[in-house]
Amino acid sequence: MTAAPGGPAPEEPTREPAVAEPPAVRAEGIVKRYGPTLALDGVHLTVRPGEAHALVGRNGAGKSTLVSVLTGMARPDAGRVAFGGVPAPRWGDPAAWQRQVACVHQRSMTVPGLTVAENLFLNRFPGGPALRWRALRGRARDLLAGYGVDVDPAARLEELGVEQLQFVEIARALSRGARLIVLDEPTARLDAPGIARLFGRLRELRAQGVAFLFISHHLQEVRALCDTVTVLRDARRVLTAPVAGLGEDALVAAMTGEDAGHRRPARAPAPPAPPAPRTDGTPVLRAEGLALRGHFGPLDLAVGAGEVVGLAGAAAGGTTAVAEVLAGLRSPDAGRITVRGRPVRPGSVPHALDAGIGYVPEDRHREGLVPARSVAENLTLAVTGPLGPCGTVLPARTREFARRMIAALDIRTTGPDQPVSGLSGGNQQKVVVARALARDPAVLVAVRPTNGVDVRSKEALLGVVRQVADGGRGALIVSDEPADLRICDRVVAVFRGRVRAEFRRGWREADLVAAMEGVTAGTPGPPTAPDTSTTEGTAP
Amino acid sequence: NRGSDATGRIGIDVPRTDTDFWDSYQDHLKADLAHGGPAALPLANSQNDIGKVVSDVQALTGQGARAIVIAPQDTGAITAELRRLADRRIPVVSVDTRPDDGPVYMVVRADNRAYGERSCVFLGERLGGHGRVAELQGDLSSINGRDRSEAFAACMKRRYPGITVHELATDWKGEVASAKLQSLLAQHHDLDGVYLQAGGAFLQPVLALLRQRGLLEPVGTPGHLTLVSNDGIPDELAAIRAGTLDATLSQPADLYARYALYYARAALAGKTFRPGPTDHGSTIVKIKNGLEDQLPAPLVTKENVNDPHLWANQSEQGK
């Protein structure tokens, strides 16, 4: 690896307070291109031993790409990486990289068909070349117990839930004994207690002198865990500074390139609102006695016109299943769903769509995107009418339609024809949300719509959801993130498939979290009765 | 009449069922067995796979077959099985092909080299010793195809050096033959004749191609392409009657079946044969691993196409 030929002269790496020890990792002048996209442009990064270093930036800024370079998964076009003062291993020798750095990648790096135990110790089984299964399972059980994860180590990984899966990956990386650990959005798939456990663990390791590179779009997490932060913007490093002296506004300003203090309006100017069908009080979406055995109990739900309702629940609390039933992906065992008073055939996505339910799935990789196809095509996947007559889709109209959506949600792409797999994670998420909106739904059902989306885009996305409601339609946000739920007019907290409490605007976070975790003690802010089963939509 | 014969039963494997020739071989076998033939186990089908021949034979001997009739399309890879059968004193009649090695009681076949040679002579005479012919070969790994190709090539070189031969390998596939012949016709408009090593596979595709190209003149008119075929299936005789095919060599499916059973029964009865002419117009010759009864393979032309002795004419009536 050589310095970038003709690239910007490698600037001096930021002077750190003089330390005798060589840095845990030092990257200099990293350049990485993907076809026409310059993903990293002469980036420098130094992580000192024992330091918790945050890496932040907007979606597509190049964070994950830098991680790939630092972990030997991608070969930089130019630049140098050194671990502890020693040049990085040859590219293509993954085993050697493994000894230097452990990583929790943003996208799941597990083998679904293998057991939990094997995934934990993939390629570094204790003992000689022959496997001792019993010992392996024992160690796996012990290791996972340390994270409060109770799964059978002999279970196949594909049987695990998202959060358990994430902990398997975290446990694997942290137990490796590397002096440098990279975590690329490790908290995106964890709920609040999970995050607390993870942070506890990280602090312990840090006390032992392990260095971290931590990526998150949650600035409060950065503040809670890290001491130094590096900001990437448009493939360049723009800032490295101690976290302590940096206000959130300054950080966001660095990420977005706007002047600090000049915050753009939280909500985009309202669109030329379509004539809101002022309702006679019929909720746009109503579910009565909806139940799916093993997931959630009989439960009633209503979303009024112009209302945004939050459905809050921990990761495994059955809220995702509610959304999937509403979207027609699963058939409920009991109950009925109506949209604007008209019943919807259960268990059929096309009918749900026709009835006006737009759906943002939980996992964009699994259910959201067709990776090989273009942004335009992904955006218009569900659209039937306006792209051409008689079931045709005219490319010009599709592209035009896509351009509007791209502009509306501020999706960063080279154009409507770019394959969606070439987008950064947050931008892929925006495509999924845009797709759900493309059919002009009566009600939007969104599961963790801002998953992996940067601060500014998060505002924009939630703003769009708000707009949908303001236009006389409704929205149901299924999430456990307070930030998502803030925009809701009403939040219904669910614990183990049962409605536990309902909050109106102005709830306190602690109360909500408590309700989500089933701790019904504490007085909910301005709550309605905890056993409200029929919650009529009320216009705000 | 399974299991009724005190001297034992015959195990028979047919090599394939997807060609007219082998299909009528099988019909004749069945007919002969039904009309007071020797006791035989149900027929096995090895689907043109030498491994299956061996496993079928083993299954048949396991069921008590005391004599075996096979038609190994691969003459080398049957050696070990022949030796094994010889060790167990089970006589083998090989139909259509002559195993390279390993003892056989009797080989019943027409001489494939003679096919190639006689086809060559027929073409050579018709073309007057010069011109251009195409040869649609079979599968290059088939002994019968190879014998025909080698004999044809040797004969052409020796006797008709004025004739240019274009050899086209086809894997016994009609569409491949048609495609290659079409390419050749585009290149050489002056083609005078075609040698079809297997009428069953090539006849209809070649006729269809010539018809499409307007080259299908009746025999004896100017511009006619001389066509010589091997096999002697009913389609070929029909084409000869219609004047589109010049000649074919009739491979005697009926005689194959009849004499395969004849020799198998003789073997069960403990009879032995010696080289020399037989009572059915053929000759037994000595080969290194046994004896071979070389059955006559008549050349069929317009003159003798209605000869009732031709197996194709018999099967036509039988149906």
Add this chain to the structure above:
Amino acid sequence: MTETTAPPAADAPPAGPVRRPRIAPGRWRDFSLVPVILLLGVVGFIVSPAFLSGDNLIGVVQQSTELGLLVLGEALVLISGRMDLSLESTIGLAPVVALWLVLPAHGGRFAGLGLLPSWTAVPLCLAVGAAIGAANGFLMLRLRVNGFIATLGMLTMLRGLHLGLSEGRSLADVPDSFAYLGRTSWLGVPAAVWICLALFALGGAALGYLRHGRALYAIGGNPEAARAAGIRTDRITWTVLVLAGVLAAFAGVLYTGHYGAVSASQGSGWIFQVFAAAVIGGISLKGGRGTLFGALTGVLTLQLVINVMTLGGVPPLWTQFLNGAIILLALVVSRFTSGEQQE
């Protein structure tokens, strides 16, 4: 107009990472065989001037038609993320069943049932193809067995049925209505060529411009996402399988007319060719990728290779070797001209 989400016009997005404008890279893939075909053309011309004669080129295209229709069907199936091996048997079985139902019980060499008038032969044949496709769909989509092996089993079984019905004979006395399309010419070019090109064009247009056509890519690319987007994946996959069966049966009609008979080994061994053509033409075996234009160039490439070798007078013993070598070469060339890794 259904303006759902007006652009937040005011704040322009910050300039993204530097991007040079370029032709979409995916596009190249569909043309990656064009250089190979040109190369073959040059070699063909050097080998024999007859290569460029209309006769020869039309011949090549005509020989490609039956294979081409199978490839068309298989391409649709592959794009939607499935495989159908049984097409190789359908091309033979469908005509046999149709003729069996149509041909008189007495008179011909092949004893049919004579149940239906002979003009029904072509529709019957297509119906048989559709039925086979539906059976494949039943196995894959209802019983959820592995499609590769299910259609491999079907391949064997249908070929067996073909043999059983035809008793191993080839059927030469085909009704005129059945043979017509395969042997007639329109405007000096075989009708089969026109039909085949029209079907490819139609299919290409459907894939590019129809909602249901585009859905195939979504289903093949990520079936769960397709389902979540409201695409009726099972129904569409089933339709595609039926369509592939019908196309294979139609290829059988053309074949029968072209070669003058239904042979007992009609189509036998073709499926490898079909896959080879589709894949070197840029269709992914994993679904969701490729175009019919690419598939067509794949077919032409394979057929040109054989043509050039015949014209060049390659010794028969070495044709197969050379054939394999050229396929490998074409593969490598197309990989580098498309600039993409193949999976």
Add this chain to the structure above:
Amino acid sequence: MTETTAPPAADAPPAGPVRRPRIAPGRWRDFSLVPVILLLGVVGFIVSPAFLSGDNLIGVVQQSTELGLLVLGEALVLISGRMDLSLESTIGLAPVVALWLVLPAHGGRFAGLGLLPSWTAVPLCLAVGAAIGAANGFLMLRLRVNGFIATLGMLTMLRGLHLGLSEGRSLADVPDSFAYLGRTSWLGVPAAVWICLALFALGGAALGYLRHGRALYAIGGNPEAARAAGIRTDRITWTVLVLAGVLAAFAGVLYTGHYGAVSASQGSGWIFQVFAAAVIGGISLKGGRGTLFGALTGVLTLQLVINVMTLGGVPPLWTQFLNGAIILLALVVSRFTSGEQQE
């Protein structure tokens, strides 16, 4: 509380997301063909008492050995997420090349080069297999072309080379050292059977208990994750491809001894059988799943079907039909006994 997905406490009537304790479902899959085999055994016994004779059963197993070795090699390749079609040609070509180098130039029917002493024939044969595997690896891993088509091209090319070298003849004058293993018996059972079983057992143990064996599943299941975990995916894949080539060459040695000659069509058309055996035995075509035990039951099932049909005296015209029908049946049965959807 740290319980993420604790069993639902008393107060929660609707249980949380179900994770019922289950017997590892993957396990069943490997035994899913056992009922099919038992069924075939019963049918075989009804059809003919000769079925259960030692001779017959040993015969069935011996006939499975060559196919079995190919399946062993293919299973390893499939588990690591690749495909190798060229094994079908390697089984024929490797012996031919070895004999060509070894046999004297004069005297026999086949004129070799006589370059090396005849005892080198077996090692040479294995080396040729290894070289073919390495070539496949080069195409797939260096040039990154599609593995299916690359090995399909190799298949054609190698079969062509075989034809060219052997001139279409079968080679019967095989040195004794070469034929020994395929035709000798140890303890009354053909040596090939012992060897084949030993290799399956070895392979099974390696896949189950060796780090590099487990790595195959990781590579096949998620190559990116395997690479991230420090597994040298390319090197291991390459090794597996070479190993498969060597196994196929060794199958060629056994075949030659078993049948007494190298036939010109040795192995031709086997690859479908190989895939069928592997997949009905539970190996996934998408990689990362299946066991060698399952693959072995797949081979035995296919071979038993043929044996039972022969014993049952199925009319020749209908054997293929029945064969296909039984494969489909076995597939459906194994799908329902394993209780899993197949992909």
